[in-house]
Every structure is written in C-alpha cells, then in structure tokens.
Amino acid sequence: MATSDLALLLTPEGWALLSSLPPYDPQQSLALSRSLREEGHAPALVSAALTQQRLRSRATAKFGPFAQTMLFTPDGLEQATRLTVAAHHAARYAAAESARVADLGCGIGGDAIALAGLELPVLAVDRDETTAALATVNLMPFPHATVRCADALEVDLAAEGVDAVFADPARRADGRRLTSPGQWSPPLEEVLALRGRVDALGVKIAPGTDHAELPPDAHVQWVSVDRDVVEAAVWCGPLAPEGPGRSALVLHDDGSGGTTSHLLSDPDGTDPSLPPAQLDPVVSLEDLGPLIHEPDGAVIRAGLVALAAERLGARPVGPRIAYLTGSTPAGPGLSPFLRSWHLREVLPLRLKALRSRVRAHGIGSLEIHRRGVEVSPEALRASLRLRGNASETWLVTRVGSSARGVVLVVEPTSAGHPVRPVPADDTPL
Structure with a gap:
C-alpha cells in the first residue's frame, strides 16, 4: 500500500467507505467498483478500499475476525506472524514476567497485538513510515501499545524501560528471499548481540536457517500450522525455560475454530548449532x-x-x-x-x-x-x-x-x- 492510499483510507470518508464494504467476492469486485464510482467516490479511494477489502479477506486465515478492522500491505500480510503462533510467542514473555517488550521490526503489528492482548506493555518499532502507520492503526484497540518509526537497533532500550525484546529481521529485498542471515536487516548476528542489553530476547528466523548459524546456548523452536512450516524462533534467557536445545511445535485446527498444540523436544538439550543426528537407513x-x-x-x-x-x-x-x-x-x-x-x-x-x-x-x-x-x-x-x-x-x-x-x-x-x-x-x- 502506498502512503497516499493509506492517507485516503484514514480520512472519515475513506474509513466509512471501507467499513461499509461487504465481504470480498471476486465475482462482484468489478461491479462493486463501478457502483461506488457512480455514487461519487473518487476512483483512487475506491481502488484503495477494494484492495484493502481483498487483503482483509486473505488475512482472515492469519488473524481471524481481527482482520476486518486491520490494514495491510501484501508484503506485510505475507510476512506477518499468524495470530495462533504469535500467541505462543506472547505466552513466553508473560511467563517471564516481562515489564515492557520491544517488538523490533514489528511490521503490521501481528506479534505486538498478541503481546498487548495479554496486557503486556509493548513498544512496536519499524523503520518504514507506511508500515509503522499501519501498525499504529492495527494497535489502536490497545492503549498500552506504542508504535514508533525508527531503526530497530537505535532504540535506547534502557531509557524506554524495555526489559525484553522480540525481533523479526527483514528477510526479503526487492521481492526475493534472503537466505543468508548476514543479509537480513538487521543481520542475525547484530540482533543476537542485543543479549548484551537485555536477557530476554526472542528472534524470528527463517525455518531453513543453517543450524551452524544458531547460538548454542539458546532454545530454537520450529513451528508448523496444519503441516505447513511457518517459522522458527530463537529464544534466549528467561524466554527459554526449557533450556538450550531444539523443539518442534505442531499446531492443528481442531475443526471447531480452535487450535490444538503438540510439542516434541530434544530431551538431551542438543546444541542447536550442531547438524541433525543421522540414522542408518534400510538396505533394500x-x-x-x-x-x-x-x-x-x-x-x-x-x-x-x-x-x-x-x-x-x-x-x-x-x-x-x-x-x-x-x-x-x-x-x-x-x-x-x-x-x-x-x-x-x-x-x-x-x-x-x-x-x-x-x-x-x-x-x-x-x-x-x-x-x-x-x-x-x-x-x-x-x-x-x-x-x-x-x-x-x-x-x-x-x-x-x-x-x-x-x-x-x-x-x-x-x-x-x-x-x-x-x-x-x-x-x-
């Protein structure tokens, strides 16, 4: 979403138009667009509202009913943490009794919403102006959440009263995935260095990250939702009560609108930076x-x-x-x-x-x-x-x-x- 499109939707007319739209139906979108223009709405506003309506429809899979009051960009939606997964993230911070959590690289605010939903004070930070504006809108229901447009690594955590950090480095550039953690923004090494400023650090990483890039004293958890691997995350200090090692969190739709969770952990606390153990295969x-x-x-x-x-x-x-x-x-x-x-x-x-x-x-x-x-x-x-x-x-x-x-x-x-x-x-x- 361009900044100009966001500005149009945040006017009283734009927000009222967006709120009045019916559920997205691709078969009716052209007719609806024509009808709205005939009613006198500016073509640019109609285009922005219908685009947002389509994104909200897609976002329902990640955010459920929350999606109908949120604003998105295509990239922001794709990269956002699913609410069911973000809830597991937030539970770690709540269990660690974090006083204030900084969500660095907050994107459209998916993880910040889950944290604020547990009544944890949140400072959500993103350096992109439009993305920060979207996060501001999406976090409006939570008065103890603050959004700031700034470079994630330049935030004075101590001055902000932050004692825990969740970081989600950008892993895309020019529409392509960046496979090397050194190319992420910020690079993984620089994010992990935040442990010198806070003990409680969580970092969302790509599921395919080489095990050799993982810190040996952290707990790393891979997460799948309905058999689709969606992320991995590094948990440090009080956010990793299970201690160093690896685990797999498997989430399934229980068929009634809820989610069941299952955890498989390495009982020996194997160094997550070591390559996976190998087994002797069958011979014939x-x-x-x-x-x-x-x-x-x-x-x-x-x-x-x-x-x-x-x-x-x-x-x-x-x-x-x-x-x-x-x-x-x-x-x-x-x-x-x-x-x-x-x-x-x-x-x-x-x-x-x-x-x-x-x-x-x-x-x-x-x-x-x-x-x-x-x-x-x-x-x-x-x-x-x-x-x-x-x-x-x-x-x-x-x-x-x-x-x-x-x-x-x-x-x-x-x-x-x-x-x-x-x-x-x-x-x-």
Whole structure:
C-alpha cells in the first residue's frame, strides 16, 4: 500500500467507505467498483478500499475476525506472524514476567497485538513510515501499545524501560528471499548481540536457517500450522525455560475454530548449532516394514527425525530421506508429529508401468508426495492421464542405497496389504 492510499483510507470518508464494504467476492469486485464510482467516490479511494477489502479477506486465515478492522500491505500480510503462533510467542514473555517488550521490526503489528492482548506493555518499532502507520492503526484497540518509526537497533532500550525484546529481521529485498542471515536487516548476528542489553530476547528466523548459524546456548523452536512450516524462533534467557536445545511445535485446527498444540523436544538439550543426528537407513526393499511414516516438516527442520524414529523403532527408507519405515504404529505421543500409512505395494518408477496401473485401477485422483528424487508430482500426475473414480496415494522416493526411484503405494493405517517388491529388471523413469 502506498502512503497516499493509506492517507485516503484514514480520512472519515475513506474509513466509512471501507467499513461499509461487504465481504470480498471476486465475482462482484468489478461491479462493486463501478457502483461506488457512480455514487461519487473518487476512483483512487475506491481502488484503495477494494484492495484493502481483498487483503482483509486473505488475512482472515492469519488473524481471524481481527482482520476486518486491520490494514495491510501484501508484503506485510505475507510476512506477518499468524495470530495462533504469535500467541505462543506472547505466552513466553508473560511467563517471564516481562515489564515492557520491544517488538523490533514489528511490521503490521501481528506479534505486538498478541503481546498487548495479554496486557503486556509493548513498544512496536519499524523503520518504514507506511508500515509503522499501519501498525499504529492495527494497535489502536490497545492503549498500552506504542508504535514508533525508527531503526530497530537505535532504540535506547534502557531509557524506554524495555526489559525484553522480540525481533523479526527483514528477510526479503526487492521481492526475493534472503537466505543468508548476514543479509537480513538487521543481520542475525547484530540482533543476537542485543543479549548484551537485555536477557530476554526472542528472534524470528527463517525455518531453513543453517543450524551452524544458531547460538548454542539458546532454545530454537520450529513451528508448523496444519503441516505447513511457518517459522522458527530463537529464544534466549528467561524466554527459554526449557533450556538450550531444539523443539518442534505442531499446531492443528481442531475443526471447531480452535487450535490444538503438540510439542516434541530434544530431551538431551542438543546444541542447536550442531547438524541433525543421522540414522542408518534400510538396505533394500526387503527391509521395508508394513508402515511408512512421514515426520512433520517442523520435526524435520528441527533435526528431530532421529528422535521420532528411535521412539518408533523405525528407520529411514534411504540415506537422508525423511520417510521412516517400521512395524510399530505411532502412539498418541507421536501421532501428531507424523503422517502414517500402511504400505500396500512397491512399484517401479517407470512411466509405462505407472500408466498401466492407472488404467487398470481406474485412478482419477492421485495424491503424490516425493523425497530424494528429482520428479515433479505435478508433471508426473499430468503424464499419467488420470481417469476413473478410484484414488490412491503414492510416495515417490528411493529405498536403501539404490539411486533408482520407486513408488510406494500407501493408504491409511487402518487397512493392510503385503508388500510386493519391484522386479529387478524394471527400468526407472
């Protein structure tokens, strides 16, 4: 959103127009735009209001009903923390009895809203003028939240009465992701140096951050929401009561508008900067067990696959491949962190054979997952000429030390069928 668009919406006419719009309907947006202009509203104001209406519709997935009174930019919405995740952040600060929290790089204010919602005094800081203005609007319901347009690292934390910091460095530039923490703004190293000024420091980082970049004396937690890994965060000092190490927080929609949370932690407090532990994979197809488990992405990113496998008595199907195989079902303590299937059949990764199966079984719907092979699920699905009423789930991967790909045909763990190995003379796709 341009500053001029924001200024238009913050006039009495602009705010009234935005508040009067119906829920966003892409089929009606052109007609609505025309109608509003015919009523005498300026085209620029109509465009700004309808853009905001569309963003609010998208934001509902992250902010629920709060989205209908907030203002967004496309980038700000994409980078904002989901409210369900921000609530877990805020709970750490509340448990640490923080007196005042500085949200450095606050963006549109997602984390600051969660902190203020727990009645924690918040100083939200962003150096972009328009973004700071959006955060000001979004935090208006919270009188103990203050927004400031400033450089995050130049804020005098002691003078502001701040004893805890949450920092979210910018990880994009010119529309592209910055993978190196040294390129973030501010760089991760400079943000972590804030521990010299406050003990309670939390830093949101990219889920794919190299473990070697992580501080060994911190706790690092990876978070997924409905199987989508959304973030990782470094927690220091009183914000990490569990001590140094790694954990995976898995959040699921409970089907009634709420969220269930499940936590898998490294009980040994492994140094988070060390590479994930490795397991010995199965050797051949004959070693595959009747069950295949796929760990949640947060478990994989946290390097806790070995922990899950140990508790299951399972092994990876191949080197550095996060499919586990064994004969023990996941119990209640592990099932939230895994997708589990019963192995029905093993097929060669050969297009002719796969097309023959699709025809013979009348497969019209096919769910394809892949790990360890350079095959596009979308391209493979398109090449199979699906037709029929049957559906299947395929895991395209490698087994043992073989470089040859195979297709594991799987189904929910309630049904079982024997494994049939791939014929030795099949040619891979």
